[in-house]
Amino acid sequence: MINNIFKDVTIPNQFQIEKLINQELYLVNGDLRSWSGETSPVNSAIFIENSEGNLERKVIGSVPSMAEENALEALDAAYDAYDKGRGEWPTMKVEERIKCIEEFAKMMVGTRDEVVKCMMWEIGKTYTDSCKEFDRTIEYIADTIQDLKEMDRKHSNLQLHSGVYAQVRRGPLGVVLCMGPYNYPLNETFCLLIPALICGNTTVFKPAKYGILLLSPLLEAFQKCFPKGVVNLIYGRGRVLAAPIMKTGKVDVLALIGNSKSANALQHLHPKQNRLRLVLGLEAKNPGIVLPDCDIDLAVQECVLGSLSFNGQRCTALKILFVHKDIVDEFNKKFVEQVSKLKYGLPWDDNVSLTPLPEPDKPSYIKELVEDAVANGAKVLNENGGESIDSFTFPAVVYPANENMRVFHEEQFGPIVPIVPYGDIEDALNYVSESNYGQQVSLFSNSADSLAPLIDMMVNQVCRVNINAQCQRGPDVFPFVGRKDSAVSTLSVHDAIRSFSIRTLVAFKGNNLNKKVLNTLLDTKQSNFVNTHYIL
Ligand code: G3H
Numbered sequence: 001m002i003n004n005i006f007k008d009v010t011i012p013n014q015f016q017i018e019k020l021i022n023q024e025l026y027l028v029n030g031d032l033r034s035w036s037g038e039t040s041p042v043n044s045a046i047f048i049e050n051s052e053g054n055l056e057r058k059v060i061g062s063v064p065s066m067a068e069e070n071a072l073e074a075l076d077a078a079y080d081a082y083d084k085g086r087g088e089w090p091t092m093k094v095e096e097r098i099k100c101i102e103e104f105a106k107m108m109v110g111t112r113d114e115v116v117k118c119m120m121w122e123i124g125k126t127y128t129d130s131c132k133e134f135d136r137t138i139e140y141i142a143d144t145i146q147d148l149k150e151m152d153r154k155h156s157n158l159q160l161h162s163g164v165y166a167q168v169r170r171g172p173l174g175v176v177l178c179m180g181p182y183n184y185p186l187n188e189t190f191c192l193l194i195p196a197l198i199c200g201n202t203t204v205f206k207p208a209k210y211g212i213l214l215l216s217p218l219l220e221a222f223q224k225c226f227p228k229g230v231v232n233l234i235y236g237r238g239r240v241l242a243a244p245i246m247k248t249g250k251v252d253v254l255a256l257i258g259n260s261k262s263a264n265a266l267q268h269l270h271p272k273q274n275r276l277r278l279v280l281g282l283e284a285k286n287p288g289i290v291l292p293d294c295d296i297d298l299a300v301q302e303c304v305l306g307s308l309s310f311n312g313q314r315c316t317a318l319k320i321l322f323v324h325k326d327i328v329d330e331f332n333k334k335f336v337e338q339v340s341k342l343k344y345g346l347p348w349d350d351n352v353s354l355t356p357l358p359e360p361d362k363p364s365y366i367k368e369l370v371e372d373a374v375a376n377g378a379k380v381l382n383e384n385g386g387e388s389i390d391s392f393t394f395p396a397v398v399y400p401a402n403e404n405m406r407v408f409h410e411e412q413f414g415p416i417v418p419i420v421p422y423g424d425i426e427d428a429l430n431y432v433s434e435s436n437y438g439q440q441v442s443l444f445s446n447s448a449d450s451l452a453p454l455i456d457m458m459v460n461q462v463c464r465v466n467i468n469a470q471c472q473r474g475p476d477v478f479p480f481v482g483r484k485d486s487a488v489s490t491l492s493v494h495d496a497i498r499s500f501s502i503r504t505l506v507a508f509k510g511n512n513l514n515k516k517v518l519n520t521l522l523d524t525k526q527s528n529f530v531n532t533h534y535i536l
Contacts, residue, residue: 030228081229185211306470
């Protein structure tokens with residue numbers, strides 16, 4: 001039996017929620033407006049003992065439940081601020097936009113403690129990982145600024161081809177509807193929002209289902225650092241807010257990290273789909289393929305990390321393991337040993353790895369998957385595997401997994417690890433080829449001879465092949481993308497800037513009249529686009 005992590009809890013002072021965090025303001029058209037309408041409680045991932053000694057889910061605050069009219073008002077603010085590309089923000093010098101983002105990042109640094117605390121309570125992420133997520137986001141902003149400067153420097157010269165002078169730059173696309181996921185509510189959302197903004201787009205931004213209050217400390221920074229209407233932050237249900245926004249046809253980019261059902265439904269509501277650019281990060285079912293000639297200890301270590309960091313709630317998590325039958329017994333023994341050593345508890349506990357889950361239905365879903373696997377011939381290999389107390393579920397390692405089981409096909413996004421024994425590598429390769437998803441794969445082997453043909457086949461099935469390592473997105477300068485139903489558009493510090501902009505140029509036939517006009521434009525620096533200014 002697992003210990004009840006919610007009993008006899010001492011919450012360190014710095015993580016106490018002294019009073020409810022009620023989000024009373026929202027940001028539209030540069031105003032922090034008071035919300036007096038309906039609100040929804042913000043439930044924590046964590047259960048707490050009440051005065052009668054019963055466990056109940058901690059409510060940590062509330063957020064506005066906005067309606068369609070509020071969503072459309074926010075959209076109009078973004079639409080007007082873009083003003084069909086004629087607004088202050090899209091026509092501003094890149095250097096000035098960079099200054100706004102730098103100012104924002106400076107203010108953001110001061111909110112670290114509050115943001116981290118909310119993240120721990122709202123989604124149950126450990127203190128260490130919450131800090132990492134915050135710091136990684138700040139670093140991402142700094143790297144994006146550097147990359148854009150570099151790009152702008154390259155664009156600061158004129159080109160001459162076939163007697164035509166041209167200045168080629170990247171321009172914004174328009175209004176971006178931006179929605180991030182609950183598992184990286186800060187980092188993944190900002191990996192969309194920051195490049196969208198820095199490229200000159202205006203935004204309507206709706207936080208994920210969980211991990212909402214952690215944005216509250218940033219509202220003032222958004223309001224102070226950007227011209228009115230450039231960032232609009234609304235709260236409420238996606239169906240109520242995002243659907244009417246899409247129906248207007250005023251959105252130019254749908255930037256969403258989440259599930260494909262919402263992405264598909266939303267994109268089809270747009271009346272002029274050719275105008276809509278999609279930047280989507282969707283489901284994945286990344287496999288780990290463990291070859292008989294691998295370093296088993298290393299493979300186990302990486303597979304445990306890959307499948308169970310943040311309780312398996314990462315789009316890049318290893319969601320199924322194929323292990324060669326000659327080594328599967330040893331692999332399983334060592335894997336189970338490592339899982340049993342993972343410390344479980346609350347997000348502020350030292351060295352904790354496994355924590356409560358924010359989605360209320362997730363423990364029962366994991367239980368269903370375990371029962372289905374057992375009914376189809378698997379055993380739960382580890383002690384306490386699948387046991388659950390309220391929002392906490394101890395990981396279940398199920399073996400032998402096979403194609404009749406739901407967990408073989410479904411993206412579990414939680415603490416269950418199916419292990420499939422294989423004799424013929426074709427079984428593992430076919431799984432990848434036939435999968436609806438195509439994000440990443442991990443291959444474990446010591447031998448270049450074994451790896452070479454697999455690498456050459458796998459790079460055409462997925463978008464990142466990890467050698468003797470778990471799947472992951474970072475470092476954030478590397479392209480993060482997926483094939484098939486896993487993604488649309490590429491994200492990375494550099495690629496995200498490209499995803500949120502379009503190449504646009506000004507061309508001059510090299511006659512005397514145009515040379516004179518061009519010289520005047522360059523000398524007087526009247527145009528923010530046609531100029532040879534070099535950002536330092
Ligand atoms: O949920 C998907 C994240 O992009 C994964 O990022 O691999 O750095 O955990 P990560």
